[in-house]
Amino acid sequence: MQWRETLLAGRSGRVPAWARILNLAIAIGLMAGAMAIFFARMDVRWNWVLLAKYGRLFAEGWLVTIGVSLAALALSLLIGCLAALAQRSRLLLLRSSAQVYVETFRGTPLLVQLFVFWYVLFYGAPSSWQTAVGILTLSVFSGAYITEIVRAGIDSVGASQWETARAIGLTTFQTYRFVVVPQALRQVLPPLAGQLASLIKDSSLLSVIGVPEFTLAAQNANSYSFSTFEAYLPLAIGYLALTLPISLWARWLESRARFDT
Amino acid sequence: MRLEIQGLSKSFGEHPVLRGVELHVPDGLCLALVGPSGGGKTTLLRILAGLEFPDCGSVRMVGEPLAFDDRSLAAHRRRVGTVFQAFNLFPHLTALENILLPLTRVHQRSASEARAIAISLLRRFQLEPHLHKKPSQLSGGQRQRVAIIRAIAIDARVIFLDEPTSALDPEMTAEVLDLVAELKNEGKHLVIVTHMLGFARKVADTVALLAEGRIAEAGPPRQVFDSPASPQARQFLAKVLRW
Numbered sequence: 383m384q385w386r387e388t389l390l391a392g393r394s395g396r397v398p399a400w401a402r403i404l405n406l407a408i409a410i411g412l413m414a415g416a417m418a419i420f421f422a423r424m425d426v427r428w429n430w431v432l433l434a435k436y437g438r439l440f441a442e443g444w445l446v447t448i449g450v451s452l453a454a455l456a457l458s459l460l461i462g463c464l465a466a467l468a469q470r471s472r473l474l475l476l477r478s479s480a481q482v483y484v485e486t487f488r489g490t491p492l493l494v495q496l497f498v499f500w501y502v503l504f505y506g507a508p509s510s511w512q513t514a515v516g517i518l519t520l521s522v523f524s525g526a527y528i529t530e531i532v533r534a535g536i537d538s539v540g541a542s543q544w545e546t547a548r549a550i551g552l553t554t555f556q557t558y559r560f561v562v563v564p565q566a567l568r569q570v571l572p573p574l575a576g577q578l579a580s581l582i583k584d585s586s587l588l589s590v591i592g593v594p595e596f597t598l599a600a601q602n603a604n605s606y607s608f609s610t611f612e613a614y615l616p617l618a619i620g621y622l623a624l625t626l627p628i629s630l631w632a633r634w635l636e637s638r639a640r641f642d643t
Numbered sequence: 644m645r646l647e648i649q650g651l652s653k654s655f656g657e658h659p660v661l662r663g664v665e666l667h668v669p670d671g672l673c674l675a676l677v678g679p680s681g682g683g684k685t686t687l688l689r690i691l692a693g694l695e696f697p698d699c700g701s702v703r704m705v706g707e708p709l710a711f712d713d714r715s716l717a718a719h720r721r722r723v724g725t726v727f728q729a730f731n732l733f734p735h736l737t738a739l740e741n742i743l744l745p746l747t748r749v750h751q752r753s754a755s756e757a758r759a760i761a762i763s764l765l766r767r768f769q770l771e772p773h774l775h776k777k778p779s780q781l782s783g784g785q786r787q788r789v790a791i792i793r794a795i796a797i798d799a800r801v802i803f804l805d806e807p808t809s810a811l812d813p814e815m816t817a818e819v820l821d822l823v824a825e826l827k828n829e830g831k832h833l834v835i836v837t838h839m840l841g842f843a844r845k846v847a848d849t850v851a852l853l854a855e856g857r858i859a860e861a862g863p864p865r866q867v868f869d870s871p872a873s874p875q876a877r878q879f880l881a882k883v884l885r886w
Contacts, residue, residue, distance in 0.1 A: 546731055546733070550797075
């Protein structure tokens with residue numbers, strides 16, 4: 383084994399697979415070691431048996447998190463597309479409204495939005511609405527980011543494409559359907575996958591209005607058992623199990639979009 | 644094609660591009676627009692193709708006046724074909740799909756009818772082996788030829804070509820111009836903006852030389868190239884024919 387190849391990327395940026403895996407393993411080892419040292423210093427008495435009792439609670443919460451995130455992704459995609467179209471509208475009021483929406487919801491914390499939605503907008507709503515209101519808030523929040531993603535995707539389709547579409551006689555709707563959307567989709571998919579990963583983590587805040595998702599499950603397990611770390615470590619791992627594949631997928635989509643253009 | 648243009652002017656902001664273009668083409672199939680860059684050739688072609696509004700002036704094509712409002716121009720664009728300098732094809736569609744799109748979506752041909760039209764044209768112009776290729780897999784010359792086929796597939800009454808070979812090397816230029824010349828032999832009406840003066844001389848019936856937003860010289864190629872009357876035309880031809 384040569385030290386140079388093990389430690390340094392070649393000038394062309396090429397790295398042999400074994401060197402990449404080895405370095406990745408070392409990095410993970412360093413991270414695990416650091417954590418082990420910190421936990422050892424605290425002298426925690428691990429109490430995993432108690433946690434086993436709440437396994438079901440965790441599993442249910444984890445599934446709720448997945449459901450809430452997927453529902454919010456679908457709804458925020460709809461909101462994002464509509465707002466991105468509004469930004470391109472000839473009606474100036476629609477444009478300004480879309481702009482106000484995007485800046486308001488990107489510029490304020492999700493926590494505040496959740497409180498406003500649940501305690502003000504849906505004041506007096508039955509507590510069974512918690513999950514629905516949580517999804518709605520999360521969608522409106524994430525929709526603001528998706529608006530910008532979609533706008534960038536549409537902008538990535540060059541003026542020459544619009545011009546050609548006009549020259550062959552396509553209507554505006556047809557131009558979007560047959561020319562712009564298929565090309566924009568390819569550009570939009572990687573950041574959209576990234577947004578889904580953010581959405582999954584952001585959904586943890588829904589616990590503050592009592593949505594029975596993954597984080598609330600951990601909080602409850604903690605308050606029943608007083609085993610804080612045994613409750614929150616599985617939480618971190620549960621989120622990572624969802625976000626890691628998605629961010630790897632997003633990266634793969636990104637490399638594919640690069641090669642095709 | 645009979646073409647009458649009167650007092651056609653167009654400015655982009657403060658910058659006048661066409662300053663009262665007057666042109667009368669009595670007949671003939673192919674009109675070539677030549678002249679120095681910035682002289683207004685492309686703008687004139689874009690107005691004729693229904694892609695741009697003039698500030699004032701009138702155009703009669705084959706006896707019919709061009710109405711400059713959104714709806715009429717959209718109808719006009721559906722009846723003519725336009726080929727730009729580059730980036731004509733949609734990159735996410737194959738050569739065949741590029742030709743099918745206007746046929747099926749704009750001209751309401753059935754899928755099988757459209758396919759038959761597209762394939763017979765691709766075959767005639769030796770592009771059949773490439774019909775399932777995406778534009779990125781085609782050479783520049785092949786791309787332009789597919790774009791021209793897309794324009795004629797709809798049975799366009801006039802084909803407008805805006806410097807269709809300016810982005811190509813000499814070999815590809817020849818293969819595209821061969822196709823354009825063949826269209827003329829078939830009786831298609833063509834309006835072409837070009838820097839290929841040899842092509843204009845051989846193929847065009849009428850050559851119009853634009854300089855500074857006006858027609859400096861117009862007539863049969865021999866007259867325009869061999870005995871130009873205006874100083875702008877003489878100056879331009881002296882410059883480009885020197886090498």
